[in-house]
Amino acid sequence: MTTTTKGAPEVTTATSEVGLRDLLEAGVHFGHQTQRWNPKMRRYIFGERDGIYVVDLLQTEAALAEATEFVAGLSRRGGIVLFVGTKKQARDAVKEAAERAGMPYVNHRWLGGLLTNYQTISQRIRRLHDLEGYEEDGQLELLPTRERLAAEADLEKLRANLGGVKHMQRPPDAIFVVDLNVEEIAVREAQRLRIPIIGLVDTNCDPDGIDFVIPGNDDAIRSCKVIADGLADVIAENRLAFLAEEEKARAEAEAQAAREAEEQARREAEEEARRAAEEAEAKVAAANAEAAGEAPPAAEAAAPPAPAAGPEGEGS
Structure with missing residues (x-):
């Protein structure tokens, strides 16, 4: 994939290794029972088997490829993708994938206002850092004892709710959500802030308003894991490239600053030497002038003595 930023071409890598076989083996194609479905997911359904809807994995594969392409460009520019999955089947997959990608996550409980009231939530995050x-x-x-127990209880609660986002310095640039129904509040907050949403969307969910719909089973551990890992691998690869470029730019900036400091020091040394030379010349000139002022002029020293005056009337 090639994207452009401010007119400059930017090459990103979006090579998810998740293919049809991986999706099939993970059971991504298993939807919900036919009586528990959302008609808006009709276009993603391949068929029905034993009262269970079967998801069209060709569409799942294409949707995952599109989503990985998006997060590749985002992470290559230093963007943040928040992983969200608080249901039991998704908790470990979300945590492991996000940590591998170097991204924040919520896998225990979504705190209302995490996105829409981030300033207030950030105060609780600071409290978490303080307690740790x-x-x-x-x-x-x-x-x-009483204060210690209260502080430890507060710390445990904050770690559970905010431990995955304690290093998130600002609201995310996108969120990945497992199960739109369970994470309804997170989805609503992201939509309100126009934050792009990538969703693993089962046949009982409403896909409207989701920017990247990845149709598939959101109730199986392996299914949640294969999708989360597919996104995380691409994010991790491009994030490392971003960090490498950032480090290179920092090193170049430091080298340039060192060269400029060296040049400035050289100029200051030359200026100091010039001033010292001028001061030395001025001192020599002053000393010469002083010496010349103390010595009598040569003509005055060689003049003959004036003749003595004769007696009055002499020569008349």
């Missing part, structure tokens, strides 16, 4: 610092330094152990 106290724990690491052993300061929690120094508190009275």
Whole structure:
């Protein structure tokens, strides 16, 4: 994939290794029972077997490829993709995939306002960092028993709810969601802020308003994992490329700054030497002038003495 940023071409890698066989083996094609479906998912359904809808994996594969292409370009520019999956089947897959990709995640409970009221949530994140610092330094152990137990309970709760986003410095540029019904609040907040949504969407969900619909089973652990891993692998690869380019730019900037500092030091040294030379010349000139002022002129020293005056009337 090739994208452009500010007129400059940017090459990104979007090579998800997830193919039809992987999707089939993970059971991504199994939808919900036919009586528990959303008609808006009709176009993604291949057929029905034993009262279960079967998802069209060709569409799943194409949708995953489109989503990976999107996150590849995003992560290559340093973008943030928030992984969200709080249901039991998705928790481990979401956490492991996000950590491998170096991205934030929510896999326990979505706190309302995480996106739409980020400033308030960020205060709780700072509280989490503070408590972890106290724990690491052993300061929690120094508190009275009642206060220590309260602080430890607060720390445990904050870790469960915000541990996956504690390094997220700003709202994400996109979110990946497993099960739109379970994560309804997260989806609504993202839509309100116009944050692109990538969703693993089962046959009982409403795909409207989702930017990248990946039709598939959101109730099986392996299905959640194969989709999350497919996205994470591409994100990780392009994020590493971004970090490498950022490090290269930082090194070049430091080298340029060092060269400029060296040039500035050279100029200052030359200027200092010039001023010192001028001061030395001025001192020599002043010394010469002073010496010339103290010595009598040569003509005055060689003049003959004036004749003495004769007696009055002499020569008349």
